[in-house]
Amino acid sequence: MIEYRNLRIALLGAGSVGAQVADQLLTHADELAARIGAGVELTGIAVRDVDAPRDVELPRELLTTDAESLILGSDIVVELMGGLEPARTFILQALASGADVVTANKALMATHGPELFEAAGQVGAQLYYEAAVGGAIPIIRPLRDSLAGDRVERILGIVNGTTNFILDRMDTRGESLEQALAIAGELGYAEADPTADIEGYDAAQKAGILASLAFHTLVPIESVHREGITGVTLDQVVAARKAGYVVKLLAICERLSDADGVDGVSARVYPALVPDTHPLAAVHGANNAVFVEAEAAGPLMFYGAGAGGIQTASAVLGDVVSAARRHVVGGPGVAESTHADLPVLPISSITTRYQITVEVLDEPGVLAAIAAVFLEHGVSVETLEQTVPETEPGSEPSAAAATLVIGTHRAAEADLAATVAALTSSSVVHRIASVLRVEGLS
Ligand SMILES: NC(=O)C1=CN([C@@H]2O[C@H](COP(=O)(O)OP(=O)(O)OC[C@H]3O[C@@H](n4cnc5c(N)ncnc54)[C@H](O)[C@@H]3O)[C@@H](O)[C@H]2O)C=CC1
Ligand SMILES: N[C@@H](CC=O)C(=O)O
Numbered sequence: 365m366i367e368y369r370n371l372r373i374a375l376l377g378a379g380s381v382g383a384q385v386a387d388q389l390l391t392h393a394d395e396l397a398a399r400i401g402a403g404v405e406l407t408g409i410a411v412r413d414v415d416a417p418r419d420v421e422l423p424r425e426l427l428t429t430d431a432e433s434l435i436l437g438s439d440i441v442v443e444l445m446g447g448l449e450p451a452r453t454f455i456l457q458a459l460a461s462g463a464d465v466v467t468a469n470k471a472l473m474a475t476h477g478p479e480l481f482e483a484a485g486q487v488g489a490q491l492y493y494e495a496a497v498g499g500a501i502p503i504i505r506p507l508r509d510s511l512a513g514d515r516v517e518r519i520l521g522i523v524n525g526t527t528n529f530i531l532d533r534m535d536t537r538g539e540s541l542e543q544a545l546a547i548a549g550e551l552g553y554a555e556a557d558p559t560a561d562i563e564g565y566d567a568a569q570k571a572g573i574l575a576s577l578a579f580h581t582l583v584p585i586e587s588v589h590r591e592g593i594t595g596v597t598l599d600q601v602v603a604a605r606k607a608g609y610v611v612k613l614l615a616i617c618e619r620l621s622d623a624d625g626v627d628g629v630s631a632r633v634y635p636a637l638v639p640d641t642h643p644l645a646a647v648h649g650a651n652n653a654v655f656v657e658a659e660a661a662g663p664l665m666f667y668g669a670g671a672g673g674i675q676t677a678s679a680v681l682g683d684v685v686s687a688a689r690r691h692v693v694g695g696p697g698v699a700e701s702t703h704a705d706l707p708v709l710p711i712s713s714i715t716t717r718y719q720i721t722v723e724v725l726d727e728p729g730v731l732a733a734i735a736a737v738f739l740e741h742g743v744s745v746e747t748l749e750q751t752v753p754e755t756e757p758g759s760e761p762s763a764a765a766a767t768l769v770i771g772t773h774r775a776a777e778a779d780l781a782a783t784v785a786a787l788t789s790s791s792v793v794h795r796i797a798s799v800l801r802v803e804g805l806s
């Protein structure tokens with residue numbers, strides 16, 4: 365048997381994920397070597413401060429602040445620093461030197477993916493990023509390889525662990541967004557800047573990556589419609605639960621034809637109502653779930669830990685083993701394509717259901733006036749529920765006489781937007797309390 369030399373692995377970053385990857389590489393070196401057919405040697409770990417406290421104790425002699433020297437001469441570079449720079453520059457340096465790269469950096473992949481693939485292609489190096497979407501859940505490989513012979517129609521997913529954790533705590537414990545976010549940060553789920561999580565940037569990056577893979581089309585991050593959860597109130601979450609829904613931040617990628625019959629794709633992220641009987645409603649904590657509907661395979665569901673240091677390390681190490689095996693056996697490695705090159709359609713092209721909560725004034729003909737607005741804009745009302753606001757003893761009476769919760773049939777986003785604008789300026793409307801899309805129904 366031919367003995368292969370030890371493969372040299374450089375790790376950039378030793379935070380929540382990086383420290384766990386280093387620990388696993390060191391602890392399971394023999395087992396990994398047996399699976400790969402060659403030894404793996406962690407040659408160093410680039411950090412900002414060698415004396416900083418870490419989740420896991422790491423051998424001090426491996427720590428360095430000189431990332432560039434560490435990259436030179438490596439076979440595999442594992443980037444777990446996060447952010448665009450210097451991660452992009454380090455990855456380009458690694459690829460240019462012929463090293464394979466493993467990253468969990470969805471911000472970078474969603475923003476500079478084509479540049480990095482191009483750089484990898486020029487030298488025949490590989491770029492792996494399973495951890496970038498769905499943390500530990502295998503989803504990149506299934507889309508890129510297992511479903512490469514099928515036609516993906518739609519993806520509906522919870523792809524951000526932090527926001528799912530927050531919405532779940534609001535729902536099950538009545539905590540505020542701020543309280544739940546602080547705990548998510550302590551547990552290592554949140555990004556270094558948690559704005560990326562709560563404003564939906566992280567989920568939008570993942571939606572762009574998923575849509576690109578699923579539809580063989582480059583979906584730039586700027587074309588992903590994004591709404592985060594900062595506008596979601598505890599009142600909305602409580603009201604949703606009472607009405608048989610839960611609020612979830614969803615990433616939706618689908619094939620679509622617009623009003624002019626143009627075939628394209630849509631990638632979008634927003635908080636939506638999901639029926640409490642839907643499997644996505646049962647995704648608790650920082651877990652993620654991704655539903656894929658493919659023409660031949662039908663519906664498939666991928667579920668598991670979407671965030672967390674050690675869980676995400678599993679996906680990173682899987683990529684390290686893939687990259688390492690390719691060093692041993694050679695060959696061209698994985699390929700991705702954007703041959704379909706479909707247009708990415710704007711949010712105004714989509715159709716879905718909506719729930720609108722309107723506080724109305726005590727005037728004759730209110731219901732008829734509201735119904736006329738929906739009719740005028742071609743939005744069909746499916747359900748209407750009316751409640752009278754309860755006034756606490758001693759508090760000011762509300763200016764609104766009643767609250768209407770209106771559920772629509774499937775409607776065009778543009779028509780719904782026009783309906784909401786007309787309601788806002790209607791003389792019988794005190795205020796629009798909430799507009800949420802409803803997903804997970806046919
Ligand atoms: N934490 C999680 O659950 C998941 C994280 N990811 C991704 O994994 C990557 C790492 O995330 P975390 O470990 O959570 O982040 P983190 O913030 O805990 O760790 C990043 C580490 O990199 C270090 N670093 C940053 N710039 C550096 C530089 N120029 N030189 C040396 N060290 C530098 C930081 O000091 C920090 O220790 C990110 O791209 C993130 O989006 C992906 C999936 C899940
Ligand atoms: N901050 C991210 C980490 C994983 O991608 C999340 O909360 O999902």
Ligand code: NA
Pocket residue numbers: 494495496497498499500501502503504679
């Ligand atoms: Na994954």
